[in-house]
Amino acid sequence: MKGAPFDAITIRDIRAFGRHGANAGEQDVPQPIDVTVHLLADIGQARTSDDLRQTIDYAAVHARVVRIVEAKPHRLLEALGESIAVALMDDRRIAMVTVTVAKPQLLDGATPSVTISKMRTRMLGGRPKKKKRTKHASS
Numbered sequence: 001m002k003g004a005p006f007d008a009i010t011i012r013d014i015r016a017f018g019r020h021g022a023n024a025g026e027q028d029v030p031q032p033i034d035v036t037v038h039l040l041a042d043i044g045q046a047r048t049s050d051d052l053r054q055t056i057d058y059a060a061v062h063a064r065v066v067r068i069v070e071a072k073p074h075r076l077l078e079a080l081g082e083s084i085a086v087a088l089m090d091d092r093r094i095a096m097v098t099v100t101v102a103k104p105q106l107l108d109g110a111t112p113s114v115t116i117s118k119m120r121t122r123m124l125g126g127r128p129k130k131k132k133r134t135k136h137a138s139s
Contacts, residue, residue, distance in 0.1 A: 081116035
């Protein structure tokens with residue numbers, strides 16, 4: 001896949017309710033969590049085939065994000081974002097994922113958010129590092 005073009009898919013404003021937070025009481029009641037997912041993938045075949053199997057299924061991504069937000073509580077948005085990013089990278093067609101997680105009701109008049117990115121270097125033309133050889137002294 002070296003040198004392959006990558007296309008972007010963005011799913012904005014996924015709203016789910018989860019019990020996330022480090023402050024007292026934040027995990028007692030589900031609160032809204034907003035997630036935006038940005039994916040880089042080689043979906044060039046979908047552009048010409050018009051076939052859903054050749055692209056990333058938006059509904060499946062949406063459902064997976066909602067399941068993660070609604071499942072196990074996390075203390076930090078960073079950890080929740082990491083869980084979502086790792087899960088989405090299970091799809092080997094995805095070269096890079098960027099996940100932004102926001103808590104719109106946390107601060108009075110402000111919405112904190114955290115952005116987490118994961119990338120497959122091999123798909124983006126990177127090469128794995130060579131192992132350094134060590135010479136053993138002969139006895």
